[in-house]
Amino acid sequence: MEDVLARARVVMARIEELAAVSETTDGLTTRTFGSEAMRRVNGIVGGWMQSAGLNVCVDGIGNLRGTQTRDGRPLLLLGSHLDTVREAGRFDGPLGVLTAVACAEAAANGRYGALSCRVGVVGFSDEEGVRFGTSYLGSDVLAGNPFDAARLSLVDAGGVSLAEAIRAFGGAPETLGADALDPDAEDGLVGYVEVHLEQGPVLEANGLPVGVVSAIAGQSRFSFRFAGQAGHAGTTPMGLRKDALAAAAEFITAVETHARGDEGLVATVGQLDVKPGAGNVIPGAAAGSLDVRSPRDAQRHAACARLRAAAAAIADRRGLALEWREVQSHDATDCAPGLRKALAEAVGQTGCRVLELPSGAGHDAVALAHRLPVAMLFVRCRDGLSHHPLESVTLQDVAIALNVMDNFLVSLAQSPPSAR
Numbered sequence: 386m387e388d389v390l391a392r393a394r395v396v397m398a399r400i401e402e403l404a405a406v407s408e409t410t411d412g413l414t415t416r417t418f419g420s421e422a423m424r425r426v427n428g429i430v431g432g433w434m435q436s437a438g439l440n441v442c443v444d445g446i447g448n449l450r451g452t453q454t455r456d457g458r459p460l461l462l463l464g465s466h467l468d469t470v471r472e473a474g475r476f477d478g479p480l481g482v483l484t485a486v487a488c489a490e491a492a493a494n495g496r497y498g499a500l501s502c503r504v505g506v507v508g509f510s511d512e513e514g515v516r517f518g519t520s521y522l523g524s525d526v527l528a529g530n531p532f533d534a535a536r537l538s539l540v541d542a543g544g545v546s547l548a549e550a551i552r553a554f555g556g557a558p559e560t561l562g563a564d565a566l567d568p569d570a571e572d573g574l575v576g577y578v579e580v581h582l583e584q585g586p587v588l589e590a591n592g593l594p595v596g597v598v599s600a601i602a603g604q605s606r607f608s609f610r611f612a613g614q615a616g617h618a619g620t621t622p623m624g625l626r627k628d629a630l631a632a633a634a635e636f637i638t639a640v641e642t643h644a645r646g647d648e649g650l651v652a653t654v655g656q657l658d659v660k661p662g663a664g665n666v667i668p669g670a671a672a673g674s675l676d677v678r679s680p681r682d683a684q685r686h687a688a689c690a691r692l693r694a695a696a697a698a699i700a701d702r703r704g705l706a707l708e709w710r711e712v713q714s715h716d717a718t719d720c721a722p723g724l725r726k727a728l729a730e731a732v733g734q735t736g737c738r739v740l741e742l743p744s745g746a747g748h749d750a751v752a753l754a755h756r757l758p759v760a761m762l763f764v765r766c767r768d769g770l771s772h773h774p775l776e777s778v779t780l781q782d783v784a785i786a787l788n789v790m791d792n793f794l795v796s797l798a799q800s801p802p803s804a805r
């Protein structure tokens with residue numbers, strides 16, 4: 386345990402070092418796609434990868450990639466993302482990349498014996514999607530997912546297009562397809578495993594340092610608008626009103642009630658815009674957002690249909706018009722049974738109770754799952770807090786996560802998990 390604690394200390398020190406690499410000078414951490422800060426971080430982490438015996442390159446979309454030299458064994462990819470939200474915490478992303486580097490170091494030192502696979506580490510360039518509003522640019526390219534050419538003309542807040550940003554970082558938008566993982570060129574792909582902080586309160590509430598992700602939730606996002614009639618707040622009797630905000634309020638409560646009664650589902654109205662928005666005027670229009678997530682697609686689809694019907698019924702009863710639009714939708718991603726089972730056994734070997742939990746947040750594994758088996762290990766974070774400078778993970782929990790990954794890799798030395 387002392388040895389794994391020492392390695393966890395190195396991981397923590399490196400996370401600290403990366404937190405100082407920011408595109409801002411306010412002492413906070415902000416690293417967006419294609420920024421100078423990303424170039425510096427790739428240089429620093431690339432150096433650690435090289436010391437771990439990996440062959441390192443930055444691909445055309447800016448992912449930092451390091452792999453052991455090809456020798457006929459298939460590739461197991463470990464990693465996470467190196468970009469951040471604005472004013473980020475220090476663990477979201479770097480925790481997964483630096484535990485992966487620690488595993489590569491241990492593999493190079495022979496800790497895992499004769500592994501049946503090679504170890505590769507990836508630091509993704511765009512998981513948060515802050516600069517261009519497009520998440521998974523890096524993992525989409527690595528997975529070889531269809532890359533919508535229209536995305537290349539998206540512009541950032543400064544008017545720079547994605548194509549220009551890719552070129553400025555050293556890539557070529559025309560040849561991104563060549564950066565896709567090729568199973569033949571890698572002698573086969575075992576899968577992708579990511580360590581990530583939980584970003585939620587479940588592990589903490591269960592008194593557990595780590596948990597195995599069962600699935601990454603599917604998500605549907607809608608915009609809705611109740612249109613009624615604005616009017617004088619003093620002269621319009623209650624029975625003659627078409628109050629759009631009161632309708633929205635009734636709908637928001639219905640959303641909460643439904644989700645509370647539907648185990649595993651979460652639903653949120655996070656935005657609301659009221660017109661005309663004056664204290665002495667009856668609201669004529671109320672427009673809002675609805676976010677519905679579940680690890681089970683059938684449950685999510687059923688909930689979306691039911692909530693839409695509820696909104697329509699509320700509008701009908703109150704004599705209002707309802708506009709309803711789906712903004713975005715993607716299905717749930719199941720973690721690969723073989724890798725998931727191996728991770729769960731690796732957790733059990735540390736003496737911790739094995740808890741499997743879904744991820745409500747999206748991750749690069751969603752994009753990669755189109756190409757190869759994926760699995761994730763969550764690490765407890767304080768108060769469930771993330772995307773915030775106070776995001777916190779303890780040294781002891783990082784040591785346990787390393788211990789789990791060690792056990793997992795040793796189990797691979799004995800028998801590679803079968804692909805999905």
Ligand SMILES: [Zn+2]
Pocket residue numbers: 466477478512581
């Ligand atoms: Zn993340």
